[in-house]
Amino acid sequence: MRRLPLLASGLLACCLAFEGSACREPAHAGAKPARPAIAGKAVAPLWVGPALSGSWYTAARNGEGFTLQVLDRGTALVVWFTYPPDGSPAQQAWILAQDGRIEGDRIRFEGAFTTRGPRFGAAFDPAALQILPWGTIEFRFLDCNRGEVSYSGPPGWGSGTREIVRLTALSELECGGKRRLNAAGSRAIDGLRSRSGSWFDPGHNGEGWQLEELPDGRNQVYWFTYDERGEQAWTIGVSATGGSRFEVASNLRPVGARFGSSFNPAAVSLVDWGRVRFDFSGCERGSVQWESTLPAFGSGVLAPVRLSRLAGTACHDGQPAVPAAGAWRNGPPMPSPQSEVATATFGSTTCVAGGYIAQRDVQCFDAAASRWTTLPPLPAGRDHAAAVAFEGELLVTGGNRDGLNSGDTVNGWRYRFAGGSWEPLPQLPDVTASSAAVLDGFAYFADRGGDLHQVNPVTLQSRVIGGDRVVARDHSQLVAFQGELWLIGGRNALGSTFATVSIFDPASETWRAGPGLGARRSGFAAAGSPTHLFVAGGERLGSPMTVIGSAEAIAAGEGAWTAIPSPPVAVHGVGGAVHGSAFHLYGGSGMAGMAVNTGDVQIYSFAP
Helix, strand or coil: EECCCCCCCHHHHHCCCCCCCCHHHCCCCCCCCCEEEEEECCCCCCEEEEEEHEEEEEHHHHHEEEEEEECCCCCCEEEEEECCCCCCCCEEEEEEEEEEECCCCEEEEEEEEEEECCCHHHCCCHHHEEEEEEEEEEEECCCEEEEEEECCCCCCEEEEEEEECCCCCCCCCCCCCCCCCCCCEEHHHHHHHHHCEEEEEEHHCCCEEEEEEECCCEEEEEEECCCCCCCCEEEEECCCCCEEEEEEEEEEEEEEECCHCCCCCCCCEEEEEEEEEEEEECEEEEEEEEEEECCCCEEEECCCCCCCCCCCCCCCCCCCCCCCCCEEECCCCCCCCCCCCCCEEEEEEEEEEECCCEEEEEEEECCCCCHHHHHHCCCCCCEEEEEEEEEEHHHHHHHEEECCCCCCCCCEEEEECCCCEEEEEECCCCCCCCEEECCCCCCEECCCCCCEECCCCCCCCCECCCCCCCCCHHHHHHHHEHHHHHEEECCCCCCCEECCCCEEEECCCEECCCCCCCCECCCCCCCCCECCEEEEEEEEECCCCEEECCEEEEECCCCCEEECCCCCCCCCEEEEECCCCCCEEEECCCCCCCCCCCCCCCEEECCC
């Protein structure tokens, strides 16, 4: 056995000693430097975000810690790798908590648990798994690298509060911003192949791996499993390289300590466990081969699949390309032709709400069935409003109101599809003439001044994120794309129209310049998919006022927009959505500066 070093040094000690800052923000050899932020760090109260994913520990308790994952659905997962409060010195323990509730600077886990039962290796039986309730865990963060953890466990484990600091930062989720960028500011494809997260073999439900891709190109891997008696066991190791194939040549099993007040970091020893090799066949699956030096663990092969995806990450097996050879067709027209609508998409359905001037219509198009339905009208008329859909709810807020309706004083409303009625939500932001997006479980509403309003759709807690301050954003579009927010185009109060694109990185909470559009646009349609971002239509004011007939797109990993065929009818004030391999345009006006609505549905179909 090797004793755990107290000071980090060398390849493994960086992350395995649980004490050393070299794993936090190292330089990545050969990486392109990040473009300077447009306006520096956005001013906003601290909220939990993608950069808090990684490993954390208490400096005085070197030898145990937490691997924390902030997930892409607005929740969190944590595994506390530690030791039992009593038992033999060879025993280990790990505590798992899922569905962490994010509230501002805190994450609260209500139902942490431990497990036991299955035997490691070929004798593993998922039916033997026992889930044992443990208690609660709560994290509160002071900044991107510091925080505290409070816990309350069962008898023998106790409760307490401890300070924690960061042990590892994860590649492309660092506090300082993205490293892998194209020259124009979009994310390069080599930064969009993230495998960080949880993995498991479906035939071995109850054990699995936490994979952390480090900024210097290596991988840290935790294996949470069991020993030959069915008691919890865990290993930790760092590979010398990364990518789709890598090997942890010295996987280690720390033992010897006790949980709680009797923890002694000097008692922790590292048992040489053996080798583990990972071979990923793509973003979602792979194989793991191990050869342990300990007879109880032997050797074998497992077939892991992805279990979780981290907020702020994306993974593409190849290089997507812009589908420039598609064709436009017409869909069934809107029941009530509208322009300057609020648009929100969920599943195969897109809803458009309101319209110019201060309309109350709410119309939903089911792309799978190719038909329109209507919802109960908005409680008051709105145009130039913003909307998002989230877990069976439709939120509509802001916009211009009917000047004759002095009773319209509520910012926005929520429609619950299960209940079929609208309820007022004065907590929603009063934004106008931009749009909204959902990213990693949060709603973001843009305003014509360029600021973002981040809203937790569950708690309705909100904060304001300062904008890029480059150009005015009247009639701009906000789209979630590749784990970030793209604020696109728009115009100022004098009617000057922009092709400017700014990108907000929720991990570093900074803005940077993105690839500029091929055409200056305001009041256009924009929509993204996991692989592509599309824009079409819009208008330019001035003399003469012009409706823009062109369309363009950009693919994940690319650094420039590409023209695609123009829609048959040029429109502005138009809604947009992507459903499968089709970009949809809903309604809009065919005359610049006016509402001349046809209610056309124009669909650009392309090869998937």
